[in-house]
Each structure stands twice: as structure tokens, then as C-alpha cells.
């Protein structure tokens with residue numbers, strides 16, 4: 140499957156040091172607060188694998204800054220009750236340059252879904268900051284949108300930055316506010332559904348990061 144790129148006619152500087160540092164600070168705070176559970180175990184794994192993050196000069200962002208999902212980023216970055224301002228503040232200057240991509244096959248039963256959700260990857264095997272073993276990025280889902288049931292072999296750890304949505308894992312649905320961590324074990328079936336607010340959440344993948352996610 141191919142990714143959607145926007146070819147550029149000049150090199151750009153992709154500098155995500157501040158967002159990555161802000162997300163890592165949240166990881167460390169969660170580890171300090173609750174060091175013994177499954178989420179803490181995966182946080183340690185992610186932190187051990189993260190490469191050094193430096194500005195990258197590139198003519199290929201591995202994504203599309205003009206993707207239609209960008210219509211929802213401003214609402215996601217507005218401070219609201221519980222939003223994680225330390226991360227939002229460093230995301231705002233990047234809002235127009237995030238390299239969005241959506242690489243599921245189209246679904247006849249969900250027309251337009253590819254315009255309402257996407258993710259922007261900072262670190263990964265096909266991201267401006269290369270790693271063969273860990274991905275880190277953000278997922279953005281517009282309001283009143285279902286990210287349908289899906290699974291992937293990678294272990295996935297989400298951190299909710301903005302938006303309260305319904306998160307379903309293995310048939311159990313929970314409404315989770317910003318600040319929440321969600322662990323999706325390898326190949327567990329999961330989904331997210333937004334209400335009035337868009338959802339912005341940081342994700343990290345470990346394990347088999349090269350096999351794409353598939354819908355059920």
C-alpha cells in the first residue's frame with residue numbers, strides 16, 4: 140500500500156523536538172506516578188527505543204500537510220477542561236505543517252472517512268526521524284467520527300492530548316478524557332468514536348511496526 144505524499148519543490152526543516160519532548164515528559168510523569176502496571180511497562184519500552192530527535196531537512200515529509208483532516212486541528216488545539224496544555228502549546232506552531240496520512244483502503248460503508256481522520260508521524264521506519272523499532276506520532280479524528288474496529292501486530296500506546304472520546308478495546312467501551320493512557324496489546328481489536336470534540340492523541344508503536352493496521 141502506498142502512502143500519500145505531497146511532493147515539495149524545496150526542502151523543509153521538520154523540527155519536532157519540542158512536541159516529542161513534551162510527550163516524553165508526560166510519559167515520564169505517568170511512569171513516576173504509577174510505575175508497576177502494563178502501561179508503565181510499555182512506557183519503559185518506548186522510552187528505551189526512542190532515537191535522538193534532531194531537526195531534519197527533507198523534501199519528503201511522508202505525509203500531506205494540506206490533508207483535509209487539518210480542518211479539525213485548530214479546534215483540537217484550543218484549551219478546554221483537562222486538555223494537556225504543555226503538549227498543545229508546542230503543537231500550535233506546527234499545526235499547518237503536520238504531515239498527515241491515512242493509508243487504509245477505502246470503505247464503501249464509511250464514505251469520506253479518509254477526510255475526517257489521519258495521523259502525522261514524527262518517528263518511524265517511514266517518517267522524517269527514522270527508527271526501525273519505534274513509531275511516535277499524533278492521531279487526529281474530527282468530531283462525530285468513528286475510527287472503526289481495527290487491529291495490528293504492533294503494541295500501541297495512546298496518550299490523549301485533547302478531546303473526550305469513546306475508546307473500545309476487546310468489546311469494552313470507555314469514555315476517556317485528555318490525560319488518559321490507553322494500551323492496545325498486539326492484535327487486540329479496538330476503535331475510537333468522537334462526540335462534539337475532535338480527538339488529538341499521541342501514539343507510540345513498538346514490536347512489528349512495519350505491518351499496517353487493518354480494519355475488521
Ligand SMILES: [Fe+2]
Nearest residue numbers: 295323329352
Ligand atoms: Fe491502533
